[in-house]
Amino acid sequence: xxxxxxxxxxxxxxxxxxxxxxxxxxxxxxxxxxxxxxxxxxxxxxxxxxxxxxxxxxxxxxxxxxxxxxxxxxxxxxxxxxxxxxxxxxxxxxxxxxxxxxxxxxxxxxxxxxxxxxxxxxxxxxxxxxxxxxxxxxxxxxxxxxxxxxxxxxxxxxxxxxxxxxxxxxxxxxxxxxxxxxxxxxxxxxxxxxxxxxxxxxxxxxxxxxxx
Numbered sequence: 001x002x003x004x005x006x007x008x009x010x011x012x013x014x015x016x017x018x019x020x021x022x023x024x025x026x027x028x029x030x031x032x033x034x035x036x037x038x039x040x041x042x043x044x045x046x047x048x049x050x051x052x053x054x055x056x057x058x059x060x061x062x063x064x065x066x067x068x069x070x071x072x073x074x075x076x077x078x079x080x081x082x083x084x085x086x087x088x089x090x091x092x093x094x095x096x097x098x099x100x101x102x103x104x105x106x107x108x109x110x111x112x113x114x115x116x117x118x119x120x121x122x123x124x125x126x127x128x129x130x131x132x133x134x135x136x137x138x139x140x141x142x143x144x145x146x147x148x149x150x151x152x153x154x155x156x157x158x159x160x161x162x163x164x165x166x167x168x169x170x171x172x173x174x175x176x177x178x179x180x181x182x183x184x185x186x187x188x189x190x191x192x193x194x195x196x197x198x199x200x201x202x203x204x205x206x207x208x209x210x211x212x
Contacts, residue, residue, distance in 0.1 A: 052155050056081040059098055064112040072117065074100040079159045082109055084149040088185050090206055097148065099159055102167060104138065106146065118143075120167045125174040126157055127181045129195035131202045137183045137193075145183035147193065182209075 059065040059080035069075065079099040084092050085106065096107035106116040118140055127137040136153045138146045150156060157175060164173040181193045194205045
């Protein structure tokens with residue numbers, strides 16, 4: 001599968017450090033610091049002036065969403081928005097990504113039913129390329145990983161890092177930058193995603209790698 005997005009400069013690094021408080025919406029200044037800390041390229045000034053909402057779909061006042069998280073004794077919606085997920089067959093699916101104080105939910109936006117709940121204690125790291133694309137991987141070693149696409153990935157990572165550090169008693173969530181990413185699709189297959197800078201954008205190639 002090949003997907004094209006806008007191009008940018010390339011970096012490779014691993015992040016450490018972060019905040020331990022749990023406010024619902026990160027400030028613009030926190031987002032700027034995170035982007036600088038990550039070594040990402042600067043964003044447009046118009047983008048930086050937009051407030052970060054956290055909840056972009058009204059999940060905090062949606063009875064169905066509240067019913068989903070209340071089953072697990074969770075109440076806070078730290079982030080919620082529609083994203084795109086690549087499934088095991090390399091097909092793109094629309095999903096709702098919802099972050100609470102203890103979990104990350106993958107929800108079907110049509111049926112409003114949860115497809116998966118991932119405890120923050122089970123996440124090992126987040127992976128991204130160093131180019132200007134919107135892909136990121138949530139790594140769950142005890143199960144399998146997710147490849148998501150979202151223009152709000154920086155805000156997602158900021159909120160996830162802060163809450164991860166809180167539930168892990170100060171441990172920092174690693175965020176890795178490489179232009180070739182590997183993630184686990186299931187127990188028998190890993191997938192490799194290669195990002196290449198082109199003159200008119202970023203080419204994204206996906207390959208399945210079966211375990212021997």
